[in-house]
Amino acid sequence: MIRKLLIQxxxxxxxxxxxxxxxxxxxxxxxxxxPGLKPDRATETIDAKNLVVLPGFIDLHCHLRDPGQTHxxxxxxxxxxxxxxxxxxxxxxxxxxxxxxxxxxxxxIVQKAREESPVRVYPIGAITKGRKxxxxxxxxxxxxxxxxxxSDDGCSVMNAGLMRTALEYAASAGLFLISxxxxxxxxxxxxxxxxxxxxxxxxxxxxxxxxxxMVAREILLAxxxxxxxxxxxxxxxxxxxxxREAKRRGVRVTAETCPHYFALTDDMILTYDTDYKINPxxxxxxxxxxxxxxxxxxxxxxxxxxxxxxxxxxxxVEFDTAAFGTVGFETAFAAGxxxxxxxxxxxxxRLSELMSARPAAILGFEKTGxxxxxxxxxxxxxxxxxxxxxEPARLLSKSKNTVFKGMELxxxxxxxxxxxxxxxxNVR
Amino acid sequence: xxxxxxFLGLKDVPFAVIENILDSAAEMKRAFLASERKTSCxxxxxxxxxxxxxxxxxxxxxxxxxxxxxxxxxxxxxxSSVAKGESLIDNGKTLDALQARIVVIRHSVAGAPHLLAKxxxxxxxxxxxxxxxxxxxxxxxxxxxxxxxxxxxxxxxxIAGDIKHSRVARSNIYGLRAAGAEITVCAPATLMPAGIExxxxxxxxxxxxxxxxxxxxMALRLQLERQKSGMFPxxxxxxxxxxxxxxxxxxxxxxxxxxxxxxINRGLEIxxxxxxGNSSVITxxxxxGVAVRMALLEMLLAK
Numbered sequence: 001m002i003r004k005l006l007i008q009x010x011x012x013x014x015x016x017x018x019x020x021x022x023x024x025x026x027x028x029x030x031x032x033x034x035p036g037l038k039p040d041r042a043t044e045t046i047d048a049k050n051l052v053v054l055p056g057f058i059d060l061h062c063h064l065r066d067p068g069q070t071h072x073x074x075x076x077x078x079x080x081x082x083x084x085x086x087x088x089x090x091x092x093x094x095x096x097x098x099x100x101x102x103x104x105x106x107x108x109i110v111q112k113a114r115e116e117s118p119v120r121v122y123p124i125g126a127i128t129k130g131r132k133x134x135x136x137x138x139x140x141x142x143x144x145x146x147x148x149x150x151s152d153d154g155c156s157v158m159n160a161g162l163m164r165t166a167l168e169y170a171a172s173a174g175l176f177l178i179s180x181x182x183x184x185x186x187x188x189x190x191x192x193x194x195x196x197x198x199x200x201x202x203x204x205x206x207x208x209x210x211x212x213x214m215v216a217r218e219i220l221l222a223x224x225x226x227x228x229x230x231x232x233x234x235x236x237x238x239x240x241x242x243x244r245e246a247k248r249r250g251v252r253v254t255a256e257t258c259p260h261y262f263a264l265t266d267d268m269i270l271t272y273d274t275d276y277k278i279n280p281x282x283x284x285x286x287x288x289x290x291x292x293x294x295x296x297x298x299x300x301x302x303x304x305x306x307x308x309x310x311x312x313x314x315x316x317v318e319f320d321t322a323a324f325g326t327v328g329f330e331t332a333f334a335a336g337x338x339x340x341x342x343x344x345x346x347x348x349x350r351l352s353e354l355m356s357a358r359p360a361a362i363l364g365f366e367k368t369g370x371x372x373x374x375x376x377x378x379x380x381x382x383x384x385x386x387x388x389x390x391e392p393a394r395l396l397s398k399s400k401n402t403v404f405k406g407m408e409l410x411x412x413x414x415x416x417x418x419x420x421x422x423x424x425x426n427v428r
Numbered sequence: 429x430x431x432x433x434x435f436l437g438l439k440d441v442p443f444a445v446i447e448n449i450l451d452s453a454a455e456m457k458r459a460f461l462a463s464e465r466k467t468s469c470x471x472x473x474x475x476x477x478x479x480x481x482x483x484x485x486x487x488x489x490x491x492x493x494x495x496x497x498x499x500x501x502x503x504x505x506x507x508s509s510v511a512k513g514e515s516l517i518d519n520g521k522t523l524d525a526l527q528a529r530i531v532v533i534r535h536s537v538a539g540a541p542h543l544l545a546k547x548x549x550x551x552x553x554x555x556x557x558x559x560x561x562x563x564x565x566x567x568x569x570x571x572x573x574x575x576x577x578x579x580x581x582x583x584x585x586x587i588a589g590d591i592k593h594s595r596v597a598r599s600n601i602y603g604l605r606a607a608g609a610e611i612t613v614c615a616p617a618t619l620m621p622a623g624i625e626x627x628x629x630x631x632x633x634x635x636x637x638x639x640x641x642x643x644x645x646m647a648l649r650l651q652l653e654r655q656k657s658g659m660f661p662x663x664x665x666x667x668x669x670x671x672x673x674x675x676x677x678x679x680x681x682x683x684x685x686x687x688x689x690x691x692i693n694r695g696l697e698i699x700x701x702x703x704x705g706n707s708s709v710i711t712x713x714x715x716x717g718v719a720v721r722m723a724l725l726e727m728l729l730a731k
Contacts, residue, residue: 196623200439202538202560202595205622272539316517316547318537320558 002027005420006039010048010381012371016349023053025377028419033373046422048381051414054352055370056088056119056378057333058359060178060256061153061232061304063325064090064121066112068097073309073398075109078329079117081307081397083424085329086380086413089120090307091363093153094131101126101137106145118423119416120378122148122363127166127177133157136166140173148363151178153232156214158184164221167229176228176362181214181239182280191320193266193281201270203319206281212238219246219253230362231255233306235280237290244299254362256304259335260326260403261291268403274315274322275401278308282403292339295354296346302359303351305332309399326403330395333382335404337411348384377420386412430727433551436541437561438602446603449723450571456726457719460495466722469496469729472529476502477519478555479535484690484714485555485564489532492721498529498729516540520548529729533557538595551728559593559621565689566599567720570607572713573644576685580607584681586638587611587629588672589648589697590619596689597648601627614638616670618659635670639679646687647672647698663696673699677707685709 007023012033014021022037023030039045064078073081082090092109094100100109106123113121125142129135131152139150150170156179157163163179170177187210192198194205215231219242222229234240234257246253260278265285268276276282294300308325315322336351360369368376390407392400416424430445438446459466474493476486486502493500503523514522516535523531528550533541538558545552556562570580577583585604591597591613601611611629613620614637624631632638639645650666660666677686686698686708694700703710 194622196626199592199621199623199627200598202558202598204559272542313515316543317515318535318543319539320537 001042003420004043005377005417006037006043006045007048007053007379007381008037008045010051010053012053013349013352016347018052023371023379025417025420028377030371030373030375030377033371046381046415050385051381051383053371054086054380054382055356056380056416056418057086057355058363058369059087059090059305059307059329060302060359060362062090062092062307062329063095063309064092065309066096067108071398072311075112075121076116077396077398078307078309079113079119079121080424081327081395082329083118083416083418084396084413084426085331086333086382086416087119087329088378088380088416088418088423089122089365089368091122091124091148093124093151094126095154099126099131100124101129101131103138103141103145106142106147110146119418122146124148124153124178125150127152127157128162131155133159133162136169139170139175143174147175149178149230150175151180151232153178153180155184156180156182160217160221163218164225167221167227168225171227176230178230178232179214179218180232181211181218183210183213186210186213189320191277191281192269193283195266195284197266197270201272203269208236208238208283211236211280212242215239215242219243219251222253223251226252228252228254233258233261233280233304234291234294234300235261235283235287237287240290240294240299243294247299254301255299256302257291257295257300258304258306259328259332262288262295263335263339264403272319274317274319275326275405276403277319277322277324278326278403279324292345295340296350301354301362303332303336303354304359305329309397310401311399315401325401327395327397327399327401329397331390331402331404331409333380333413334388334409334411337384338409342410377417379417380413381415381417383412383414384410386410388412433728434545434553435563435724435728436545436552436554438563438566438599438606439561441602441606443606446567446570446606449567449720449727450574452723452726453571453716453719456722457716460718460722465497466495467497468726469493469498471497471499472729473499473501473527474530474532474725475523475528476500476532477505477523479505479533480556482534482555484717485534488714488717489555489721492718492725495718495722496725498725516544517547520544524549530725553724553728556595558595560595561599562595563599564717564721564724565596566603567724568713568717569600569646569687569689570603571716571720572687572709573685576709577643580604580609583609583643584641585609585611585644585646586614586642587646587648588614588635588638588670590650590654591615591624591648592619592621593651593654594648600646601629612638612642614670616660619654635672635676636679639676642680643684644687645672645677645680645684649689649691650693650697652693667696671695671697671699672702674702674705677702687713690714
């Protein structure tokens with residue numbers, strides 16, 4: 001029997017206008033979009049009154065901590081947290097313990113996700129063995145096992161010669177590389193953005209150039225090889241500038257940023273609250289504005305979460321010792337809607353592209369990332385009028401380290417549909 | 429006047445509070461020099477918890493606590509459960525259980541006293557945290573300056589040396605600015621913090637510029653490790669450009685004083701002759717340290 005689901009009474013985005021439309025799903029695919037569709041007896045229904053039916057969000061960058069640090073997150077809890085944030089596909093970084101640098105590790109995640117995750121999980125393999133920056137990992141074998149990209153996320157491949165080889169080889173192995181841009185000599189043992197706030201707090205600074213010299217390097221390497229490269233978590237004005245210039249001259253570079261870089265600045269670190277210790281660090285207002293401008297004009301292609309769960313023991317310690325990162329799935333859309341759309345900086349359509357269509361294109365996923373007949377029925381049904389206070393204890397992620405704690409956001413995910421099945425429903 | 433249980437820094441502390449502490453410290457100094465024991469904090473436990481080395485600050489706090497009849501106890505971090513991996517917060521809980529009223533903490537990480545303060549009932553005094561603040565050092569420096577000049581308004585203070593890594597510099601900048609002094613800082617660019625101009629200080633490139641017309645010449649200790657990390661090429665080169673010596677001091681106002689928080693690297697950031705000379709108040713600073721710490725402890729414990 002073919003499973004059918006009808007989403008009734010909702011609205012969809014059509015050329016940036018919200019128009020009433022019902023969405024009929026059969027066998028995991030969208031089959032019809034029209035107003036006033038009637039369900040037959042075999043069709044389940046969702047009442048989407050007051051809800052906007054958006055394509056499900058696709059996260060290019062998250063950490064699921066499985067295997068090795070499952071006290072922080074695992075594939076089941078991470079998948080659930082993602083579903084609660086309206087994500088239908090998530091790409092997890094390989095810096096687990098052990099790290100995902102070979103085909104069996106990729107298979108482990110694929111298998112476990114199939115059994116435990118309510119959303120689609122796509123592993124990203126390491127570029128180098130052990131993420132040590134020494135020898136290439138088996139990129140082709142990892143791709144065969146299901147990896148969608150490769151990254152040594154958490155560090156840069158410091159050896160430029162090796163990175164060049166990796167970019168060259170990855171193209172023929174059918175993978176693209178995601179670069180975590182951080183020159184470790186420049187970043188040193190820094191913990192926060194270099195600037196006035198770091199100086200006031202007396203915390204060790206990370207200069208913007210630690211990111212920017214690597215962004216510049218990856219752009220130049222991709223340009224000379226005429227190959228693709230994707231820049232992870234762009235956080236500085238200088239990086240946005242480099243990307244804009246590179247795209248203008250046709251370099252095959254794409255980039256993502258994260259909600260915290262367009263929503264917050266390093267003012268947050270002045271109280272020494274380690275939840276705001278992020279890598280790359282929260283920057284200054286000029287950087288935040290540049291990131292927003294980059295999102296608006298297409299310099300930055302996608303919003304990713306860099307969902308980085310950490311348990312209290314890793315965060316409730318001295319600032320230098322505390323782990324870097326914030327959870328992000330459950331606040332990403334609301335942060336985007338609050339800071340970018342509601343504030344008038346971009347349309348809901350653009351935000352949706354940044355969270356669905358563009359990441360789908362970067363990943364080469366076809367027939368997903370839009371609400372269209374024939375596309376995968378991966379959907380996020382959101383209430384744009386819901387205000388909510390971010391209470392860490394209520395997050396579904398195992399970890400509660402969110403930079404948005406205590407903040408009022410607008411926009412809440414009510415249902416998440418993955419392949420025509422309800423993966424999440426907010427019952428509150 | 430001071431409502432908080434903790435004293436973590438001079439940033440944003442109103443000058444009236446500072447003045448209160450300094451006023452009280454004058455009486456404390458008299459009592460301390462006369463070997464009189466005060467009883468205002470009798471029986472209350474004051475614990476020094478030092479994660480970094482210290483001679484004068486820790487000794488000074490212990491003497492101050494004892495001079496107030498408090499129970500002073502030192503927790504030697506190297507031989508304590510910290511060495512077994514006990515966390516800072518757990519340490520705080522333990523000290524609360526031992527009925528500590530004040531914990532004086534020094535730590536290499538900025539914000540560690542704030543973390544401890546947030547997670548324990550006892551009051552926390554910051555005795556130096558990373559590159560952030562060392563408020564009691566600035567209080568004793570201010571006490572020393574006030575003893576010599578009677579006040580702060582319009583005084584010209586040069587702070588020279590490793591400003592970037594110095595918690596002493598930051599606390600002095602906050603306190604002295606609140607008091608109305610004019611501050612000039614001088615350091616090689618690699619030892620100057622980002623955004624220094626926003627601290628409300630004048631930045632000069634040479635010691636000569638900074639010393640000209642100054643009332644106070646304050647040299648900071650240079651950590652020799654900074655040279656290994658390449659922040660300056662050699663001790664000799666540093667000495668050539670940033671050594672506070674008689675020749676530089678001669679450019680200051682007559683009656684100017686020479687200060688140093690100690691411990692001194694003689695011949696590196698300050699010449700031995702200047703440190704030992706008539707204009708030097710360096711040993712007086714140490715005595716005054718006990719007085720201001722007595723005043724601060726009493727302020728926090730008297731409630």
